[in-house]
Amino acid sequence: MNIYGLTLLELEDYFLSLGSKKFHARQLFSWLYEKRITSYSEITDIKKEILEQVEKDYAISPLRIVQVQKDVDVCKFLFALSDGEHIEAVLMKHDYGNSLCVSSQVGCNMGCRFCESGRRKKVRNLETYEMVLQILMIEKELEIRISHVVVMGIGEPFDNYENLVKFLQIINHPKGLAIGARHITVSTCGIVPKIRAFSNLDLQINLAISLHAPNDQLRSQLMPINQAYPLKELIAVLKEYLEKTNRRVTFEYILLKGVNDSVSCAEELCQLVKNLNCYINLIPYNETTHIDFKRSSMFQIMKFYDILKKNKVNVTIRKEFGSSISAACGQLRSKKEEL
Numbered sequence: 001m002n003i004y005g006l007t008l009l010e011l012e013d014y015f016l017s018l019g020s021k022k023f024h025a026r027q028l029f030s031w032l033y034e035k036r037i038t039s040y041s042e043i044t045d046i047k048k049e050i051l052e053q054v055e056k057d058y059a060i061s062p063l064r065i066v067q068v069q070k071d072v073d074v075c076k077f078l079f080a081l082s083d084g085e086h087i088e089a090v091l092m093k094h095d096y097g098n099s100l101c102v103s104s105q106v107g108c109n110m111g112c113r114f115c116e117s118g119r120r121k122k123v124r125n126l127e128t129y130e131m132v133l134q135i136l137m138i139e140k141e142l143e144i145r146i147s148h149v150v151v152m153g154i155g156e157p158f159d160n161y162e163n164l165v166k167f168l169q170i171i172n173h174p175k176g177l178a179i180g181a182r183h184i185t186v187s188t189c190g191i192v193p194k195i196r197a198f199s200n201l202d203l204q205i206n207l208a209i210s211l212h213a214p215n216d217q218l219r220s221q222l223m224p225i226n227q228a229y230p231l232k233e234l235i236a237v238l239k240e241y242l243e244k245t246n247r248r249v250t251f252e253y254i255l256l257k258g259v260n261d262s263v264s265c266a267e268e269l270c271q272l273v274k275n276l277n278c279y280i281n282l283i284p285y286n287e288t289t290h291i292d293f294k295r296s297s298m299f300q301i302m303k304f305y306d307i308l309k310k311n312k313v314n315v316t317i318r319k320e321f322g323s324s325i326s327a328a329c330g331q332l333r334s335k336k337e338e339l
């Protein structure tokens with residue numbers, strides 16, 4: 001067990017179980033996330049006997065950074081986990097701050113046809129601490145503050161729901177990493193029951209849905225999850241989400257040449273999202289060596305964009321980062337493990 005996997009509430013319960021006080025749990029939380037200690041020996045205001053027990057129960061060990069690739073506005077990290085598995089995190093420097101794309105699983109079981117991460121099945125879920133440490137390690141390594149977090153790296157976050165929620169609670173807590181909920185985005189391929197659970201969480205965290213197709217026939221071909229949760233169910237649960245949270249939802253739509261980038265797809269997409277409080281993020285496809293899909297031309301992307309605009313759909317085209325350094329989801333890990 002690792003100390004970075006505990007929410008403040010869990011830490012308080014643990015301290016009570018030791019016969020100590022909640023107050024000391026809050027002190028420890030502040031040592032971890034405000035003062036950023038790397039060893040329990042740095043703590044000066046908690047009794048030695050208690051700290052010895054904490055050290056027995058919870059390691060304070062970091063993750064190992066095995067590779068860093070830097071470009072002007074992007075920096076990609078490959079981490080080795082204690083069982084020898086690898087995960088990636090990508091830091092993007094925006095004008096509004098530093099945004100980190102974190103991984104939620106080793107591998108992924110969703111099997112989206114265009115995605116590098118899904119080529120190898122899920123090995124395991126990431127533990128909460130392995131998600132938290134992606135942020136802590138990179139802040140330390142680059143001596144920066146990360147202001148935005150997107151859970152869009154390797155894995156399907158809603159297939160690791162409990163650990164994800166604890167991660168969100170830790171990084172959002174004012175005494176934890178204090179990253180504002182509105183600066184955190186979770187992206188899912190559309191696991192409907194988990195979207196429903198997420199709506200009830202009462203956190204103001206942004207939700208992004210990987211849509212990628214405007215009808216069931218095409219979406220099921222690209223994303224097997226659509227066979228379990230077709231568009232009708234997905235849109236219905238999003239309506240619930242929007243009603244409950246009063247928020248906006250983001251749809252991600254990768255443009256794949258000759259597959260989902262036609263005028264009729266654009267028109268169908270407008271119909272699908274009509275009356276939903278949403279915006280659409282068009283994503284130029286990052287081509288990868290193992291997969292045959294090609295990116296749409298800029299001309300086609302603009303044409304698609306114009307149709308959405310004309311239909312008064314909120315739409316943006318995603319700024320591209322790091323295609324020169326294999327920043328597309330899962331590519332660095334694939335190279336490392338020569339998959």
Ligand code: SAH
Pocket residue numbers: 110112114115116151152153154155156157187188189208209210252254283284285286287288328329
């Ligand atoms: N499993 C989650 C989060 C991880 S994927 C999800 O599906 O949303 C993050 C985003 O990157 C998804 O929208 C995914 O469809 C997209 N993506 C995957 N491979 C890509 C590629 N080669 N180029 C561009 N986007 C890609």
